[in-house]
Amino acid sequence: MEPDPATTPTSGTAAAASSSLIFLGTGCSGALPDTRCLIKPSTPPCAVCSTALSLPPDRNPNYRLNTSLLIDYCHNDGTHKYTLIDVGKTFREQVLRWFVHHKVPSVDAIILTHDHADAILGLDDIWVVQPSNGENDADQIPIFLTQFTMDSIAARFPYLVERKQEDGDEDARGALLDWKIIEDDVNKPFTSSGLQFVPLPVMHGEGYICLGFLFGRRARVAYLSDVSRFLPSTEHAISKSGAGQIDLLILEANGLHGVGGHPRSTHLTLSQSLDAIKRICPKKALLIGMRHEFEHHRENQMLAEWSRREGIPVQLAHDGLRVLIDL
Known part of the structure; x- marks a missing residue:
């Protein structure tokens, strides 16, 4: 399959007048390279992780941070608003690599998928991408999340929820967050x-x-x-045979081998x-969420053959894509 212009990196100029999706991370919870493959190398060494440090990440699609998507929505008047889905353990590195590369100035809203570490542990660093009102005062960032995730965050990050500055610490920095509860209902x-x-x-695992x-x-x-099994209402909402064909499906593929289906499975193969x-x-x-079994170029060759056979273009995404x- 020839490279699709809609899924290749673009310059800041090309994106200036258009909405876009920026893949800040496309890896699993542990991110890649898997440190275990480097400190305790196997024989032969892991082909993906052993070479992960030999190239800079912008030229190495096997270097994968926690799964996260930035939606750059261009309004009719040309203004851009940035909505971030998930703020995982690698968020600071994602800002340094991809916010800088794509000239993203701030985040206007955050949406959280669930309360696992690879989705929320970067919340402590949100203040660095806080929008400013032009008078050195930061604007609040709305965060959309379920009550279950809210309760978990309140227990882990009480200072972010209560917004109490440490006594005597005038330089203490913290994000100004506006927590907004949503329902898990299509x-x-x-x-x-x-x-x-x-x-x-x-x-995402039974229960x-x-x-x-x-x-x-x-x-x-x-x-x-993060999926182990589809609910009927969700599959109907995004299926061609249900509510109508969607233009782009971004879906995890965590494991390369096996057929899955184990009762304790938490991810799709x-x-x-x-x-x-x-x-x-x-x-x-x-596809996103890949572990180190996936070698980007090899798997994309296989997916190109699958795409020709099935008539649906499918490829692995990569960090920085x-x-x-047109949203």
């Missing part, structure tokens, strides 16, 4: 920075619900980062992800 959408989002509840999101008016995008893509039938799909899209 029939209860919400609006962030002028863009409507439909919650897409999925199972635990994680949210994905459907958004976009002109081009419709579904983002599902590649074969399960591809089966879901065939059922959902989007116009195209990008910017996709121009």
